[in-house]
Amino acid sequence: LKHLLTIEQLSNEQIMELINLAEKFKIADQKGEHQKVKQQTFVANLFFETSTRTHKSFEVAEKKLGLETINLNAISSAVQKGESLYDTVLTMDAIGMDAVVIRHSQVEYYQELVASKTINLSIINGGDGSGEHPTQSLLDLMTIYEEFHHFEGLKVAIVGDLKHSRVARSNMKILKRLGADIYFAGPQEWYIAKEFNQFGQFIDLDTMIDQLDVVMFLRVQLERHDPTEFEQISFLEKYGLSNERYAKLKDKAIVMHPCPVNRDVEMGSATIEAPKSRLVAQMANGVFMRMAILKTIFKDKF
Numbered sequence: 001l002k003h004l005l006t007i008e009q010l011s012n013e014q015i016m017e018l019i020n021l022a023e024k025f026k027i028a029d030q031k032g033e034h035q036k037v038k039q040q041t042f043v044a045n046l047f048f049e050t051s052t053r054t055h056k057s058f059e060v061a062e063k064k065l066g067l068e069t070i071n072l073n074a075i076s077s078a079v080q081k082g083e084s085l086y087d088t089v090l091t092m093d094a095i096g097m098d099a100v101v102i103r104h105s106q107v108e109y110y111q112e113l114v115a116s117k118t119i120n121l122s123i124i125n126g127g128d129g130s131g132e133h134p135t136q137s138l139l140d141l142m143t144i145y146e147e148f149h150h151f152e153g154l155k156v157a158i159v160g161d162l163k164h165s166r167v168a169r170s171n172m173k174i175l176k177r178l179g180a181d182i183y184f185a186g187p188q189e190w191y192i193a194k195e196f197n198q199f200g201q202f203i204d205l206d207t208m209i210d211q212l213d214v215v216m217f218l219r220v221q222l223e224r225h226d227p228t229e230f231e232q233i234s235f236l237e238k239y240g241l242s243n244e245r246y247a248k249l250k251d252k253a254i255v256m257h258p259c260p261v262n263r264d265v266e267m268g269s270a271t272i273e274a275p276k277s278r279l280v281a282q283m284a285n286g287v288f289m290r291m292a293i294l295k296t297i298f299k300d301k302f
């Protein structure tokens, strides 16, 4: 694996290999065992959009593997002088980075970077605008697999701000390919039928809440909505995980959310750490999945 740009670039076999490797890292970590890179290898984390989980779990993963971590702060870098993403990555390559993890607001920002004949480093997509979030998708798949040990036939609902969500885009594509049945719910105006119909069907969550295996809520991207038109309280009642909806879930159902959560908007506060919630497990799995991705990219260096 040279770059990780989209979830669809991975075969089902590669996905299972990454899940199995991440599980091995998780078990080894519990025993205090750490596999370290054998030669000096540099990874730069370039986050041009805010992030807590993706940025910091990559940093932890890099340190656990003995990689040299460089964090580029977009505020204090030459990006503030107008330097482009391309020139920033060209610089990272020139100063000896072996890989960069990039989050950027531009959908498919990576196209010009991978087309470059000068840039040789590996690119890991930490989120491209409303495009894709492949490393989140992989940690979500790991979390689902830990629970059910398969994907085929699982009933998965993706709920909420579908229109703006890169997590929804990655997950609907890969879960459909892995054989899950996908349902979408939330405000109908955020459902783009032309784009999403090929992956699943739009439902009223209340008609299926007691049949779902996985209910995946999405962050309402408040920064992209007109606050005068968006009522946070009524969102929970209409579309979110209220205590009443939580009580209707199947015994073995799980609840997911990529986080950060708008508490009492997508999910009621009492449901966030409730027994069926896997939000904390998702965050913890993020470190081990990112270790698996880095080890796969740098396989010749271990």
Ligand code: CP
Pocket: 050, 051, 052, 053, 054, 055, 136, 258, 259, 260
């Ligand atoms: N899930 C996720 O991408 O969170 P961050 O924005 O904090 O990285």
